[in-house]
Amino acid sequence: MYKVSSKLKIFAFVLIGLGGALLTIGGFLSAPASEDAVREMLANDAAHGDDHGAAADTHQVASHDDVHGDVHASDGHGDAHASDHESEHIEHLYHQLSNKPWSALYVACFFFFMIALGCTAFYAIQKVAQAGWSPGLFRVMEGISSYLFIGGILMFVLLLATGLGANHIFTWMNPGIAEVGHENYDALVAGKTGFLNVPFWLIRAGAFLVGWNLYRWNIRKFSLKQDEEPDGNVWYKKGFKHSAMFLVFFIVTESIMSWDWIMSFDPHWFSTLFGWYVFASMFVSGITVIALVTIYLKSRGHLEFINDSHIHDLAKFMFGISIFWTYLWFSQFMLIWYSNIPEEVTYFITRIEDYNILFFGMVAINFLFPLLILMNSDFKRVNWFVVTAGIFILLGHYLDIYVMVMPATVGESWFIGMPEIGSFMLFAGIFLLVIFNTISKAPLLAKGDPFIGESKHFHY
Amino acid sequence: MSDKTIHALYTDDDVLLGAVKQVREKHYHIEEVFTPFPVHGLEKAMGIADTRLAINAFLYGIIGLTVATVMMNYIMIQDWPQNIGGKPSFSYLENMPAFVPIMFELTVFFAAHLMVITFYLRSRLWPFKSAENPDVRTTDDHFLMEIDATGKDIEEMTKFLHDTGAVEIKIIDKDAH
Numbered sequence: 001m002y003k004v005s006s007k008l009k010i011f012a013f014v015l016i017g018l019g020g021a022l023l024t025i026g027g028f029l030s031a032p033a034s035e036d037a038v039r040e041m042l043a044n045d046a047a048h049g050d051d052h053g054a055a056a057d058t059h060q061v062a063s064h065d066d067v068h069g070d071v072h073a074s075d076g077h078g079d080a081h082a083s084d085h086e087s088e089h090i091e092h093l094y095h096q097l098s099n100k101p102w103s104a105l106y107v108a109c110f111f112f113f114m115i116a117l118g119c120t121a122f123y124a125i126q127k128v129a130q131a132g133w134s135p136g137l138f139r140v141m142e143g144i145s146s147y148l149f150i151g152g153i154l155m156f157v158l159l160l161a162t163g164l165g166a167n168h169i170f171t172w173m174n175p176g177i178a179e180v181g182h183e184n185y186d187a188l189v190a191g192k193t194g195f196l197n198v199p200f201w202l203i204r205a206g207a208f209l210v211g212w213n214l215y216r217w218n219i220r221k222f223s224l225k226q227d228e229e230p231d232g233n234v235w236y237k238k239g240f241k242h243s244a245m246f247l248v249f250f251i252v253t254e255s256i257m258s259w260d261w262i263m264s265f266d267p268h269w270f271s272t273l274f275g276w277y278v279f280a281s282m283f284v285s286g287i288t289v290i291a292l293v294t295i296y297l298k299s300r301g302h303l304e305f306i307n308d309s310h311i312h313d314l315a316k317f318m319f320g321i322s323i324f325w326t327y328l329w330f331s332q333f334m335l336i337w338y339s340n341i342p343e344e345v346t347y348f349i350t351r352i353e354d355y356n357i358l359f360f361g362m363v364a365i366n367f368l369f370p371l372l373i374l375m376n377s378d379f380k381r382v383n384w385f386v387v388t389a390g391i392f393i394l395l396g397h398y399l400d401i402y403v404m405v406m407p408a409t410v411g412e413s414w415f416i417g418m419p420e421i422g423s424f425m426l427f428a429g430i431f432l433l434v435i436f437n438t439i440s441k442a443p444l445l446a447k448g449d450p451f452i453g454e455s456k457h458f459h460y
Numbered sequence: 461m462s463d464k465t466i467h468a469l470y471t472d473d474d475v476l477l478g479a480v481k482q483v484r485e486k487h488y489h490i491e492e493v494f495t496p497f498p499v500h501g502l503e504k505a506m507g508i509a510d511t512r513l514a515i516n517a518f519l520y521g522i523i524g525l526t527v528a529t530v531m532m533n534y535i536m537i538q539d540w541p542q543n544i545g546g547k548p549s550f551s552y553l554e555n556m557p558a559f560v561p562i563m564f565e566l567t568v569f570f571a572a573h574l575m576v577i578t579f580y581l582r583s584r585l586w587p588f589k590s591a592e593n594p595d596v597r598t599t600d601d602h603f604l605m606e607i608d609a610t611g612k613d614i615e616e617m618t619k620f621l622h623d624t625g626a627v628e629i630k631i632i633d634k635d636a637h
Binding site for chain 2: 333
């Protein structure tokens with residue numbers, strides 16, 4: 001039996017405490033309380049000659065000239081429109097800045113949740129494919145997927161708070177957005193309210209979370225029961241059927257979840273392969289975390305039946321799915337770039353203009369690093385190579401989610417500072433506590449699994 | 461003294477693997493092993509060095525990528541930068557997404573084909589090449605181990621090979637060929 005070391009516990013608690021503090025102090029407490037606060041902030045920044053202030057100023061001047069200057073300035077209404085426009089700009093900036101800590105929280109919350117979900121999907125696939133190499137890793141996978149429960153609750157609470165109006169990160173939830181004549185009226189979103197309305201959105205989220213957790217709860221139970229009564233493989237067969245059904249349920253719900261939780265940040269935009277794209281992201285992150293936790297546990301001497309061939313297989317999956325992710329990223333990007341239809345291409349224009357380094361850097365990290373580090377068959381057996389590649393993959397996919405969410409909520413006001421790092425640490429701490437706690441609850445060898453013997457002698 | 465080789469025939473791949481290990485322990489030199497199908501672990505048992513074909517393929521892939529890039533940069537950007545449907549042909553980078561499918565395909569094309577040709581050259585395979593098969597049964601159900609017997613005690617070797625499970629042992633005079 002594995003026991004969570006006190007060092008790991010302390011580390012996780014420090015992450016939670018420090019992360020929570022950073023998020024609260026650097027995020028929620030320093031977000032501007034009102035539009036006046038933003039006005040004051042801008043004035044201060046300009047007085048100090050700060051970069052940001054200067055940028056905001058030029059932005060203001062430029063947009064003033066572009067939009068109203070030519071048309072109205074000659075009519076003598078220039079001044080009135082300028083102050084109108086300035087307050088509009090301030091309102092815009094105020095919304096972005098008050099969205100910042102919430103978006104940071106959302107991105108980190110979703111990132112760790114999707115790791116658990118990706119890992120659960122991987123686990124189900126291993127069961128259904130009757131893989132001979134992976135049963136030795138089942139307890140590690142069960143441990144990681146156990147975050148699905150706590151992470152699901154956190155995710156749902158966050159969605160619920162958002163749906164009840166605690167923040168404004170989803171623009172389609174603006175009051176009056178579907179009322180003709182209202183100042184927030186948006187005909188495009190109004191046409192989608194049949195799908196994008198808060199009650200239905202929350203019900204869907206709840207149903208998906210219950211479905212996923214039901215599977216995860218059952219399969220863990222079956223796995224433990226199979227250890228106790230391995231004769232006849234009754235529990236194994238049950239697990240097989242449940243996994244097959246889960247995979248069908250998963251691919252449908254995961255797709256809808258990606259529309260609901262990520263794509264609806266940009267309610268004017270849509271992409272058909274978005275569900276696959278988010279899936280690839282979660283799948284590769286899940287596999288990477290399996291590899292990292294396995295290497296950690298093995299280095300502590302708890303997985304003596306895992307050899308470097310298992311690590312090699314996990315690294316192959318990391319390599320392959322990273323390239324699959326890149327394929328989907330590129331397919332989505334290139335199709336939209338090539339046809340350049342205005343209603344689709346704005347999605348990438350905002351990302352290329354405001355998030356240039358992050359947007360392309362994220363692709364480089366997620367593609368080039370795994371490609372070059374993990375291509376060599378010998379490197380895939382070397383732990384520190386796999387760990388290095390794994391850290392880059394996780395970082396890259398955090399940035400991937402970040403670039404999916406942030407442009408719609410904070411726009412050009414993004415920065416990876418205290419709230420972002422803080423919320424990442426907060427959820428990382430919870431994640432580590434939950435998964436290692438579950439791993440310590442059962443023997444690390446699923447000895448009742450009919451393929452466990454093959455897995456122990458697996459050699460590639 | 462003439463050069464001699466011994467052909468030891470086996471009918472089972474497990475026996476063959478065992479025999480290869482014993483022969484290597486005895487420090488007899490195995491010249492060649494003929495099998496009708498790939499025997500897992502044979503090259504390890506014989507102590508053959510790993511293939512470097514994969515490294516070749518990687519380098520060929522890089523060549524393919526370079527060819528694609530240089531070709532399209534010359535044609536589409538340098539030589540005649542036309543405006544085709546509003547695509548930005550000012551620099552290679554600006555129009556790169558449109559080139560990626562070709563870059564990818566040429567990388568794979570070069571890596572695959574040049575690697576296969578390398579394989580043919582290294583293993584000396586080509587049409588009209590006369591087969592080097594010492595015994596036709598090795599393509600069907602027999603395994604043949606060829607051992608150098610020059611300057612060795614043939615009597616003792618034959619007995620030893622018989623004990624390793626060989627079903628048939630032939631002594632071949634190399635000069636006769």
